[in-house]
Amino acid sequence: SALQINLLFPVGVALAALLSWGFKSTRWGLILRMAGDSSDAARALGYSVNGIRIAATTLGGFIAGLGGASLSLYYPGSWNEGLSSGQGLIAVALVIFARWSPMRCLWAALLFGGAGALGPALQSVGISEGYYLFNAVPYVLTLVILVWTCSPRRSLQGAPAELGVAR
Known part of the structure; x- marks a missing residue:
């Protein structure tokens, strides 16, 4: 029982690798980094900096929500006050x-x-x-x-x- 791995652990490892690759090697990764590093450059290229930042924050919140859901569903099996x-x-x-x-x-x-x-x-x-x-x-x-x-x-x-x- 102590050595069982939650299904979300390998998913998280794969997601970290995918995001790392995506931030460095794809167009959307470049656009996302540009929105965080130089909003003026992103605006000059016609991108909505606020839209990109909101989308990135929403995606991050979704991933955090999955973590919170797995915390309450996997470990005790129910929600308890002070769980996190x-x-x-x-x-x-x-x-x-x-x-x-x-x-x-x-x-x-x-x-x-x-x-x-x-x-x-x-x-x-x-x-x-x-x-x-x-x-x-x-x-x-x-x-x-x-x-x-x-x-x-x-x-x-x-x-x-x-x-x-x-x-």
Whole structure:
């Protein structure tokens, strides 16, 4: 039972590879990157920057919704209050840590997932001392990574050039 893999895991791995390839090697990937890096260039070529950004955000929200649905349906089998408990903060830290790269995001998700599984795994083998400390590992890791990546040299490295630019 411990080694069973959720069906969405290989789908997520394939999706990360597909998105990574798509962002670098296709016309829509170039247009999407252009809308994030240089809205003036995208507008000059006749693209609706707001439309592209809304479509990208909608697609990202859809994928996040699939993750949330699988979280509530696969693990406990029903919705419980506090089920996602801080996963949003971890997801934001994961994207920043991965520098907006789908493949690095996959590896970062595995790192955060392993940190999150540490507490229950140790408890299942009989180590119950410090159980709450082990459950705090993903959140502590999130804070450490956010502080580490907030240095002036690294803070927006790899991010879309117009991230946070108000016009």
